[in-house]
Amino acid sequence: ATTHRAIMAFADATSGDGRYAGYVAYDHNTDAMTLNGGGAGAVMMQIDSAGHVTMPLQSAFRAKPSSDQSNIAIDSWVDIAFGTEAFDQNADFASSVFTAPVTGRYQLSLTLRVNNIDSAAAFYQAQINTSNTNYQETLDPDFGQDNSYFTFTLSILADMDASDTAKIRMFQSSGTSQTDVSNDSHFSGVLVC
Numbered sequence: 347a348t349t350h351r352a353i354m355a356f357a358d359a360t361s362g363d364g365r366y367a368g369y370v371a372y373d374h375n376t377d378a379m380t381l382n383g384g385g386a387g388a389v390m391m392q393i394d395s396a397g398h399v400t401m402p403l404q405s406a407f408r409a410k411p412s413s414d415q416s417n418i419a420i421d422s423w424v425d426i427a428f429g430t431e432a433f434d435q436n437a438d439f440a441s442s443v444f445t446a447p448v449t450g451r452y453q454l455s456l457t458l459r460v461n462n463i464d465s466a467a468a469f470y471q472a473q474i475n476t477s478n479t480n481y482q483e484t485l486d487p488d489f490g491q492d493n494s495y496f497t498f499t500l501s502i503l504a505d506m507d508a509s510d511t512a513k514i515r516m517f518q519s520s521g522t523s524q525t526d527v528s529n530d531s532h533f534s535g536v537l538v539c
Contacts, residue, residue: 350374405447407439408432408534415527418460418518420467423475426458426514428533443513444535446506454481454512454535455501459528463493467521472498477510487521495528503538 355369368383377395382388391401412429428442438447446452458472465487473482481502487493504512514533518525 403436404537405438405452406433406435406534406536407444408532409434409439409442410532411527411529413529414461417523418516418525418527420518420521420523423473423515423517426516426527426531426533428514428531430529439535443511444533446508446510446512446537448537449507451538452504452506452512452535453501453538454504455533456498456514457532458498458500458514458516459495459530460498460516461495461526461528462524463487463489463496464518464521464524465489465492467525468519470496470498470519470525471517472500473515473517474500474502474504474512475515476504476506476512478505478507492524 351371351373353369353371356367358367369381371380371382372378373380379393380389381391383390388403390403391399393399409428409431411427415427418424425442431439436447438445444454454474454476456472456474460470460472463470467487470485470487471482473480481500481504483498483500485496485498487496506512512535516527
């Protein structure tokens with residue numbers, strides 16, 4: 347019948363709440379297939395009738411600074427604070443740092459808007475700093491005058507092991523400590539595979 351749900355369940359015990367360790371379910375009413383492991387709790391993957399695949403527990407986050415980070419120090423790496431989370435699926439982002447929950451490939455993206463660029467600086471670098479390696483973009487700010495703003499954009503498919511971390515850092519070589527990181531910046535990531 348089109349109003350029923352068919353379930354194939356996998357059991358660890360013969361009775362009680364722990365008996366269903368995982369299941370595959372097909373809902374005849376919505377033509378959706380659901381997969382779950384680790385008990386009868388939240389849906390881990392669902393395929394709808396149009397073929398869309400959703401994974402509500404898949405690690406994904408996007409955060410932005412709570413406010414501008416003013417007068418970035420010169421000649422040293424400065425951690426950028428991302429204090430406002432738009433979302434943090436699976437709760438892997440805390441204190442401006444993403445921690446990989448499992449070994450895999452993670453798409454990490456950065457949009458870092460900086461204001462009050464000092465043309466006397468030798469260079470600026472914006473970096474996605476991970477436990478395995480660093481990914482960075484470099485700017486020569488010699489525009490002939492101080493620039494009002496510049497936006498670094500960086501996106502990388504990073505190889506991360508379980509418990510590896512990723513954070514954003516910035517470096518200004520020489521010049522004056524006058525550059526600000528705008529709260530229009532964004533740092534995001536998702537476990538791809």
